[in-house]
Amino acid sequence: MSQNSPVYPIIWQKDSVLLIDQTRLPNEYSFVEINRSEDMAQAIKTMIVRGAPAIGIAAAYGIYFGAREIETNERQEFLQHLESVASLLRSTRPTAVNLFWAISRMLKAAYETMGTVEEIRETLLQTAQAINNEDLQTCLAIGDNGLKILPAYPEKLTILTHCNAGALATAGYGTALGVVRSAWKEGRLARVYADETRPRLQGAKLTAWECAQEGIPVTVITDSMAAHCMQQNMIDLVVVGADRIAANGDTANKIGTYNLALVARAHNVPFYVAAPISTIDFSLIAGSQIPIEERHPAEIYQVGDNLLTPGGIEYYNPAFDITPAELITAIITENGIFAPNELALCQPRENIMEVF
Numbered sequence: 001m002s003q004n005s006p007v008y009p010i011i012w013q014k015d016s017v018l019l020i021d022q023t024r025l026p027n028e029y030s031f032v033e034i035n036r037s038e039d040m041a042q043a044i045k046t047m048i049v050r051g052a053p054a055i056g057i058a059a060a061y062g063i064y065f066g067a068r069e070i071e072t073n074e075r076q077e078f079l080q081h082l083e084s085v086a087s088l089l090r091s092t093r094p095t096a097v098n099l100f101w102a103i104s105r106m107l108k109a110a111y112e113t114m115g116t117v118e119e120i121r122e123t124l125l126q127t128a129q130a131i132n133n134e135d136l137q138t139c140l141a142i143g144d145n146g147l148k149i150l151p152a153y154p155e156k157l158t159i160l161t162h163c164n165a166g167a168l169a170t171a172g173y174g175t176a177l178g179v180v181r182s183a184w185k186e187g188r189l190a191r192v193y194a195d196e197t198r199p200r201l202q203g204a205k206l207t208a209w210e211c212a213q214e215g216i217p218v219t220v221i222t223d224s225m226a227a228h229c230m231q232q233n234m235i236d237l238v239v240v241g242a243d244r245i246a247a248n249g250d251t252a253n254k255i256g257t258y259n260l261a262l263v264a265r266a267h268n269v270p271f272y273v274a275a276p277i278s279t280i281d282f283s284l285i286a287g288s289q290i291p292i293e294e295r296h297p298a299e300i301y302q303v304g305d306n307l308l309t310p311g312g313i314e315y316y317n318p319a320f321d322i323t324p325a326e327l328i329t330a331i332i333t334e335n336g337i338f339a340p341n342e343l344a345l346c347q348p349r350e351n352i353m354e355v356f
């Protein structure tokens, strides 16, 4: 892969999807070919594909693959099969709302297609491809909207980010890293500081890789160094992604984001969340309602073949935490910049009354 070539983690190719295997980066740039719903579910669960928008896109293709796995022309039997495929995909990971709305959008497309089973299959493929293409345009818009929040001084800024909210986590370009890319293109970026993001190290392995691919200056730090860097005035602003945002602006993101928000507030460093409108779950009043995924403890105690801890001890491995809206300076979306308590303004007008 040449430097500066765009990164697309999900590629449709001749009746299959090619996924960049994110569990092998940065040491190996390889793809996994998926053309069955169960394999797509496994790819989401094992984080071959990860990141809120990306798993929504992956699940959408998973529904389409499921539609090809039943031989029937009977509509009800076909739709019942789709529902069972949807249940499997919903069970993969609980926090990122993109997974759930993408599945719902696919099922809605199927129910609204009054043609033959084969015509429904065609609609499902078109819908999955639309979800993918729309997300890329959304990330480009988020990135460019992010330019509006950049302080006038210094001319070249340092931006700290957590986990990977980059091209690998989306259809391409990224959300938080979309802001970074747009700032870099505009000559407004001095350097990215990437939290390594224990335990799965998405920052060290994925964000650093994306930046290195494009020649964007990047410094990897351990999560525990972020406070020191802000205390030393090394960080001009923080931009992170999101997996689910409640209607009041409380935001679920990778574990450690809440720590970062507290430290940023303590040091008066602006703290931004970059996310598509589709990551806002208007059905939830507050972040306490967002389900937090707990993952296998081996992610904590095992690095490669090495065990970090003695046997016989307990572990707790929540993959996400909730940053309260009051710690968030603003939320950068494809529709513009919103204060966390203004999110109802960016909801489509026909649904707005559900929030009040």
Ligand SMILES: CSC[C@H]1O[C@H](OP(=O)(O)O)[C@H](O)[C@@H]1O
Pocket (backbone or CB within 6 Å): 050, 051, 052, 053, 162, 163, 164, 165, 166, 169, 170, 175, 176, 202, 240, 241, 242, 243, 253, 254, 255, 319
């Ligand atoms: C652009 S959303 C990225 C979001 O998803 C990541 O979680 P995971 O790597 O477990 O899928 C992380 O929370 C990122 O901010």
